[in-house]
Structures are given as structure tokens and as C-alpha cells.
Amino acid sequence: xxxxxxxxxxxxxxxxxxxxxxxxxxxxxxxxxxxxxxxxxxxxxxxxxxxxxxxxxxxxxxxxxxxxxxxxxxxxxxxxxxxxxxxxxxxxxxxxxxxxxxxxxxxxxxxxxxxxxxxxxxxxxxxxxxxxxxxxxxxxxxxxxxxxxxxxxxxxxxxxxxxxxxxxxxxxxxxxxxxxxxxxxxxxxxxxxxxxxxxxxxxxxxxxxxxxxxxxxxxxxxxxxxxxxxxxxxxxxxxxxxxxxxxxxxxxxxxxxxxxxxxxxxxxxxxxxxxxxxxxxxxxxxxxxxxxxxxxxxxxxxxxxxxxxxxxxxxxxxxxxxxxxxxxxxxxxxxxxxxxxxxxxxxxxxxxxxxxxxxxxxxxxxxxxxxxx
Amino acid sequence: xxxxxxxxxxxxxxxxxxxxxxxxxxxxxxxxxxxxxxxxxxxxxxxxxxxxxxxxxxxxxxxxxxxxxxxxxxxxxxxxxxxxxxxxxxxxxxxxxxxxxxxxxxxxxxxxxxxxxxxxxxxxxxxxxxxxxxxxxxxxxxxxxxxxxxxxxxxxxxxxxxxxxxxxxxxxxxxxxxxxxxxxxxxxxxxxxxxxxxxxxxxxxxxxxxxxxxxxxxxxxxxxxxxxxxxx
Numbered sequence: 001x002x003x004x005x006x007x008x009x010x011x012x013x014x015x016x017x018x019x020x021x022x023x024x025x026x027x028x029x030x031x032x033x034x035x036x037x038x039x040x041x042x043x044x045x046x047x048x049x050x051x052x053x054x055x056x057x058x059x060x061x062x063x064x065x066x067x068x069x070x071x072x073x074x075x076x077x078x079x080x081x082x083x084x085x086x087x088x089x090x091x092x093x094x095x096x097x098x099x100x101x102x103x104x105x106x107x108x109x110x111x112x113x114x115x116x117x118x119x120x121x122x123x124x125x126x127x128x129x130x131x132x133x134x135x136x137x138x139x140x141x142x143x144x145x146x147x148x149x150x151x152x153x154x155x156x157x158x159x160x161x162x163x164x165x166x167x168x169x170x171x172x173x174x175x176x177x178x179x180x181x182x183x184x185x186x187x188x189x190x191x192x193x194x195x196x197x198x199x200x201x202x203x204x205x206x207x208x209x210x211x212x213x214x215x216x217x218x219x220x221x222x223x224x225x226x227x228x229x230x231x232x233x234x235x236x237x238x239x240x241x242x243x244x245x246x247x248x249x250x251x252x253x254x255x256x257x258x259x260x261x262x263x264x265x266x267x268x269x270x271x272x273x274x275x276x277x278x279x280x281x282x283x284x285x286x287x288x289x290x291x292x293x294x295x296x297x298x299x300x301x302x303x304x305x306x307x308x309x310x311x312x313x314x315x316x317x318x319x320x321x322x323x324x325x326x327x328x329x330x331x332x333x334x335x336x337x338x339x340x341x342x343x344x345x346x347x348x349x350x351x352x353x354x355x356x357x358x359x360x361x362x363x364x365x366x367x368x369x370x371x372x373x
Numbered sequence: 374x375x376x377x378x379x380x381x382x383x384x385x386x387x388x389x390x391x392x393x394x395x396x397x398x399x400x401x402x403x404x405x406x407x408x409x410x411x412x413x414x415x416x417x418x419x420x421x422x423x424x425x426x427x428x429x430x431x432x433x434x435x436x437x438x439x440x441x442x443x444x445x446x447x448x449x450x451x452x453x454x455x456x457x458x459x460x461x462x463x464x465x466x467x468x469x470x471x472x473x474x475x476x477x478x479x480x481x482x483x484x485x486x487x488x489x490x491x492x493x494x495x496x497x498x499x500x501x502x503x504x505x506x507x508x509x510x511x512x513x514x515x516x517x518x519x520x521x522x523x524x525x526x527x528x529x530x531x532x533x534x535x536x537x538x539x540x541x542x543x544x545x546x547x548x549x550x551x552x553x554x555x556x557x558x559x560x561x562x563x564x565x566x567x568x569x570x571x572x573x574x575x576x577x578x579x580x581x582x583x584x585x586x587x588x589x590x591x592x593x594x595x596x597x598x599x600x601x602x603x604x605x
Contacts, residue, residue: 009481370476
């Protein structure tokens with residue numbers, strides 16, 4: 001097998017047209033940075049929503065065949081059936097709603113019971129969990145919601161079409177919760193005209209190993225609801241899927257632009273040294289070796305672009321995470337599948353962008369190139 | 374028909390044979406070679422002399438497998454340069470090329486340029502380094518190995534091109550007007566070096582030139598005229 005050290009030649013070719021190479025690297029880098037940032041934001045958001053649902057629970061119960069949890073209605077009878085199951089240790093209903101406040105068109109509302117474990121786990125800045133639901137007309141704010149509503153305990157705030165007194169403010173690590181408004185479940189049901197229903201019921205089992213038994217029994221007894229184990233829910237929930245697909249699609253679009261940058265760089269590189277590539281053929285390089293040289297150059301661009309993109313993406317995330325409006329919403333956590341996906345996409349993009357230039361380079365006829373240039 | 378590669382009495386074995394070779398360009402409108410034939414034997418220094426546009430470079434390219442003839446027979450080092458696989462084998466192991474415009478890679482160093490044929494062949498680094506030193510010593514460029522090709526004079530570049538052509542110890546050197554872009558004194562030096570080095574390396578040389586003085590200094594002089602080759 002013919003051995004050939006492509007790297008030196010590839011680096012030399014890139015070094016001599018630094019600006020052109022830099023444009024190719026920048027294309028990949030922006031793709032990487034965009035993808036990392038978008039995925040981190042989306043995964044962060046999904047993770048937070050998952051944590052809201054999963055707090056101290058093993059299973060989620062919700063209405064069967066609804067497209068989104070916001071439209072799910074679990075009736076009091078169904079909630080009672082859940083609670084009556086012998087496998088269930090705790091069951092906490094939660095109602096989701098969206099309202100608007102002045103200058104804030106979207107404020108998430110959570111209707112929960114006073115016994116909900118998230119109230120006890122929060123860090124209370126004013127008020128206390130014991131006060132929750134004790135007084136009619138009181139709402140409780142996450143600290144970021146208190147900040148943007150400019151409200152403190154005891155203040156009156158206008159939420160949607162109602163006026164409420166702030167009963168307390170607490171801080172949680174979850175951005176959605178921290179930016180949300182909490183109402184006692186009964187008040188939330190009245191406010192959102194949901195009668196006595198909840199969006200979901202978070203279920204903690206006495207023995208997590210009996211999950212399948214719980215699910216089968218509940219769904220047989222209450223065909224209107226379905227129970228999903230938390231991980232299974234995360235995998236199958238349509239909204240999460242749409243977010244994932246959207247994030248990858250937007251990221252891929254960024255990469256396509258990066259790929260066009262690489263294609264442009266490599267095409268200019270090949271067209272700019274037709275004679276030199278012809279000389280390589282004269283020196284005994286095969287068509288495949290010449291093509292591999294062009295592909296090796298694009299892989300060098302991809303590697304440099306990946307490194308630069310990772311730094312750029314990290315910097316963008318660091319800046320975003322420090323923006324007051326986004327605190328708690330971002331997760332800079334890079335999972336192995338995402339990292340592998342970004343790396344693979346960068347290399348595939350670079351290679352795809354270099355395919356035509358490589359093919360063109362491999363087709364150079366030495367005599368013709370040397371005769372006319 | 375006699376085998377053109379059969380050894381001839383008292384002379385080296387034929388290395389390159391062209392028989393009744395035709396080549397045209399522009400869809401047959403420009404006929405360059407019209408039945409050209411020649412034989413180059415091992416160890417010979419043969420001049421292919423003729424005016425510009427006479428077809429001598431075309432014949433050289435055909436023998437080197439850089440182009441394909443419309444018709445006619447070609448055999449070089451026992452291989453048919455019309456076949457793709459044979460062309461690659463010829464360029465890698467049996468042939469060396471020197472062009473009028475040296476055709477070095479300007480951003481590579483002298484050493485890197487000389488190494489190119491060995492890289493294509495997959496030679497080891499130590500082996501390549503030793504061979505580069507020997508060749509560079511012979512052409513007086515041992516102290517310029519780390520210089521970039523673009524920093525050299527015309528004569529030096531052509532000396533590097535000769536070293537590169539000889540890197541894989543070819544049996545036949547195809548030189549296309551190697552002195553064509555040099556001044557008289559430098560051209561004579563390069564020609565002398567080419568002849569001396571080819572002899573030291575035991576490589577035959579087919580030299581295209583339009584300069585009579587270099588053509589007459591070769592072992593044999595072939596004239597290209599009206600698309601055919603005549604022994605002078």
C-alpha cells in the first residue's frame with residue numbers, strides 16, 4: 001500500500017493562503033458555535049421542564065392523546081384513582097397556565113398543592129412554604145418573576161385579568177420555576193377555568209420497581225389517562241421532540257453555510273494551483289492521492305473550525321448565561337451524543353464541501369494543465 | 374513485426390519506443406504529429422530538436438504518459454503509457470520530468486520539492502533524506518535545502534527540478550526545454566549538470582530543445598519536422 005504524508009503538504013497549502021483558509025475555518029467555527037449554543041439552550045430548556053415534571057417523582061400521569069401537556073386535563077376522579085393505587089406513595093397534581101403581565105406577554109403559572117415538595121425545597125427569600133394556600137388571593141413568585149414584575153411580598157400585582165397579593169418569594173435553580181408564578185391549585189383551576197382538573201400528576205412510587213405494574217393497572221382502570229415513566233416521557237413527549245429537531249435543523253443550516261464556506265475555500269484553492277496539482281501528478285501522485293490531499297486540507301479546516309467553534313460557542317454560552325434575563329434557562333452542559341453529533345457534522349460538512357474540489361483536482365490532465373497555464 | 378524492445382547489437386536496450394504516432398488537437402483541426410517514430414536506448418542522451426510548435430513537447434508528453442496519442446504504438450520501460458495503471462507506474466518508478474519552467478511548488482522548501490516523487494511512492498523518511506542529500510550535493514545545493522523554492526534564482530530552481538526528476542532513480546529522464554528560460558551561461562551550466570548527473574545516475578535522457586548547440590552536444594540528434602522525426 002502506498003503511504004503518503006498528506007499533512008505537511010495540506011498544511012503548507014493552507015498556510016500560503018491564510019485568509020482564504022481562515023474563511024473556511026470561520027464557516028465551520030460559526031456552524032459549531034451556533035449548534036453548540038442552540039443545542040445547549042434547547043437542552044437546557046428541556047432539562048428544566050423535565051425537572052419541573054420530575055421533581056420527587058417516578059411517573060407522570062396525564063390525559064391520553066393530547067398534543068401538549070398544557071391541554072391535558074386529569075379529572076379529580078382520575079387523580080383519586082391514582083392516589084388510591086397501593087403502589088403510590090405520593091401524587092402531586094399540577095396545573096400549567098400562561099398569562100401575561102405588563103411588559104411580559106408570557107408568564108408561566110403553576111397551580112400546585114401546598115404539600116408539593118418543590119415548595120419545601122426552594123430557598124425562601126420572603127414568606128414560607130407553610131403560608132402557601134392559606135390565604136385567598138395570594139400568589140407566590142419565583143425570584144426572577146419577582147424581579148421582572150418588580151414585586152415584593154405584600155405587594156399587589158396584576159396577573160392576567162386578576163389582581164393578587166404576593167404572599168412570598170422564593171428562589172429555585174430551575175429557570176422556568178424561578179421565572180414563574182405559583183398559585184394554589186384551587187385558585188389556578190378557577191383562574192384558568194379548568195374546573196377541578198390538573199395538567200399532570202407527578203407520582204412517587206413506594207417501590208420504583210413496581211412501575212410497570214402501576215402503569216398497567218392505572219391505564220386499565222382509567223383509560224382516559226396514561227402513565228409514563230419519567231425517562232420514557234422525555235423521549236416521547238412531542239414538544240421535546242419538536243424542540244430537538246428544530247435545534248438540530250437550525251444548527252445544520254448553520255453548518256450548511258459553513259460547508260459552503262469550505263467548498264468555496266477549497267474550490268479557490270484547487271483552481272488557484274491547477275499547475276501545481278498537475279506537477280504532483282507528473283511526480284507520480286495518483287488521482288486518488290491528489291483528491292485525498294484536497295480532502296485532508298478540508299479536514300484540517302474542520303479540525304481548526306471545531307476548536308475555534310468550541311471556544312466561540314463556550315464564550316457565547318458564558319455571555320448568555322450571565323444575561324439577567326436568561327439566568328437559569330441555559331445549560332452549558334455538553335452531553336456526549338451532542339458533542340459527537342457536532343464533531344461528526346463538522347467533519348461531514350467539511351468533507352462534503354471538499355468533494356467537488358477534490359473530484360475536480362483528481363481529474364486534472366497534467367499535459368493540458370502544463371501546456372496552457 | 375520486430376519487437377522494438379529487443380536489444381540491438383552493441384547498443385543499450387530500447388527504453389522508449391514510439392512507432393507511427395499521430396496526435397492532433399482541436400478535434401483534429403491541428404495535426405501536430407503525423408506518424409512520428411523514435412527509439413531511445415538505455416544510457417543515451419538524445420536530443421529532440423525542432424522549432425517551436427514542431428511537436429517535440431507533444432511527443433515527450435506522450436512518451437511520459439501525460440497525454441495520449443490519437444493512434445500509434447508507444448512502449449516505455451516495457452509499459453504502454455496509454456494505459457492509466459502503466460502511466461502511474463511509469464511516473465512513479467521509471468521516468469523523471471524536467472520542464473522549461475521548472476514547475477516547483479513555490480512554498481515548499483528545496484528539500485520538500487525534491488522529495489515529492491518519493492512521497493508519492495511512499496518512501497521512508499530516512500531513505501528520502503539520504504537520497505536528497507546525495508542529489509543536492511551533486512548540484513551544489515546542499516546548503517540551500519531549507520530555502521523555499523520561491524527564494525531561488527532561475528538556475529537554482531532548474532537544478533532543484535533536475536534533482537526532483539532524479540529522486541526515484543528513473544531509467545529515463547524527459548527534459549522539455551530545460552534551458553529555455555535561462556540565460557546563456559546558466560543554460561550551459563544546467564545542460565552540463567543534466568548530462569553529468571544523468572550519466573552518474575545511469576539514466577537515459579530525451580531532451581527537447583530548439584537550441585542547436587545543446588542538440589549537437591547530445592549523443593544523438595533527432596529532428597522533429599512536419600510532425601515526423603528524422604535522424605540527423
